Amino acid sequence: MNITVVGTGYVGLVTGACFSDWGHNVLCVDNDENKVKMLKQLQMPIYEDGLEELVKRNVAAGRLHFTSSIAEGVKFAEVIFIAVGTPPGYRGAANLSYVEQVGREVAEHMTDYKLLVEKSTVPVNTHEQLKRTVSKYLRADIPFDVASNPEFLKEGSAIEDAYNPDRIVIGVESVRAEKLLQEIYKPIVEKTKCSLLVMNPASAELTKHASNSFLAMKISFINAVARVCELADADVEQVAQGMGLDSRIGPKFLRAGVGYGGSCFPKDVDAFIQIADHLGYNFELLKEVQRVNKTQREHVMQKIQRELWVIQDKVVAILGLAFKPGTDDVRESPSLYFVPQLSEARAKLRLWDPVAEERFREQFPSEKYFSDPIEAATGADLLLILTDWPEVKSLDLDKLKSVMNCPVIIDGRNVFDPKLVRAKGFTYHSVGRE
Secondary structure: OOEEEEEHHHHHHHHHHHHHHHEEEEEEEEOOHHHHHHOOOOOOOOOOOOOOOOHHHHHHOEEEEEEEEEHHHHHHHOOOEEEOOOOEEEOOOOOHHHHHHHHHHHHHHOOEEEEEEEEEOOOOHHHHHHHHHHHHHHOOOEEEEEEOOOOOOOOOOOOHHHHHOEEEEEEEOOOHHHHHHHHHHHHHHHHOOOOEEOHHHHHHHHHHHHHHHHHHHHHHHHHHHHHHHHHHOOOOOHHHHHHHOOOOOOOOOOOOOOOOOOOOOHHHHHHHHHHHHHHOOOOOOHHHHHHHHHHHHHHHHHHHHHOOOOOOOOEEEOHHHHHHHOOOHHHHHHOOHHHHHHHHHOOEEEHHHHOHHHHHHHOOOOEEEOOOHHHOOOOOOOOEEEEOOOHHHOOOHHHHHOOOOOOEEEEEOOOOOHHHHHOOOOOOEEOOOO
C-alpha cells in the first residue's frame, strides 16, 4: 500500500521507516527542507538505535522516499498519517497548530478519497476539529475519513517496540477506514499475534493520554516511596521488586530516580489535566504526579548542596544529558534543571553524553563538553549521574576515583551497587537507598 507520513521527527520517521520495512511504499513529508535534504543524503536528523540502518535499507529497496511537498504527499497515497509535533501551548494545553495546518493543506490538494490518521498525540475529540477543518478547505465535495492511531513507542527502543507491539489501537468511524488500517498493520499483526483494538476515535485519543499519564504516575509513585525509604532506612529497589512481582502491578516504570522527562510524559500529563479541566473534572491526582516529579529533582539537588556545602567554584561532572539512554532527545530532561541550577550557583561544570551533546549545546553553548566520561570526571569534586547509559554502568571505578579531586557520586539513576562503590572508597548517595 502507498502511505504518506507527514512529519519526520521521532514518531514520523520511525513510523515511516517501519511501514516501509513491512513492505509498504512510504513517502515521508516534512516542511523543513534542510531535514528533507539530510534524509535524501541518508543522514539522520535524530538519533534512535537502529534507525539509520532501517532507513538506508528501505531507501535502497525503493520503498522509502522523502519530500517537502505536501501536494506530492497527498497525491502519492490514499492514507495520510499526521505525525507532526503537538508541543505544550497555553497553560499546558497541546498546541494543535501543526495538526490544523496539515489538515488544511491536505484538503487544498485533495482530488479523491483520503484517510487522515492522527499519529500525533492529540486531545480527545481532535478528530472532530480536524474533520471540520478539512471540510472547510476542500475545493470540492470529496469523501474522506479521519481516524486515530496513537503511537506507543518508547524513545531509545522505538523500532523494537514497533516490531513487538503490546497492542495496536485504531479509532475509526467507517468500515472503509478500518479496513485500510487493518491492511497496513496486517504484516505485524500476523507476525506477532498482538491485539488490534478497534474503537471510536475519541476512545483512541484518550487511550494515549491515559496510558502515558498512568506510567508517569507509576514513576512519581515510586519516587515518593523512595523518599519514605530514605527516612526509614529501607531500600526502594527491594521494595520495587516486591511490588513488581505482583502481576497486578508489574515491574516496569518502578525505578526510582530524578523523575521523568522527555517529549511525552511531561506534556501529555499537562495536556490530560487541561483536557479534564475543559470537560469539567479537576484531575488532582495528576497534579500531584507533576508536583512529585518536580520536587524529586529538588530533592536530589539538596543532596548535592549538603555534600558540597559551598557549590561556588566546585567542579561538578555530569554524566548524561539526554532524558534517557538510547536517544539524543533532551526535551524536559533532568539535565535542563540541574545545569542551570548549578551554573547559577557558580559551579564549574564538565558535561558528557554519548549522543545528546549537540542538541544540549544548542541551549548551553558556553559549557564544557567532553567525549569520554572519565575525562569529564577529571578533577571533579562531585560526579552527578543523570542518564544511565551503558558507558556509565561499565565505568572503571578505580580509574574514576583516581582522576577525581574528591570521590563523591550523586547517582540519580541508581546505577551502582552502594556497597561496591563505597568499598572502592567513594562517598555515594543514590535515590531511596541507605
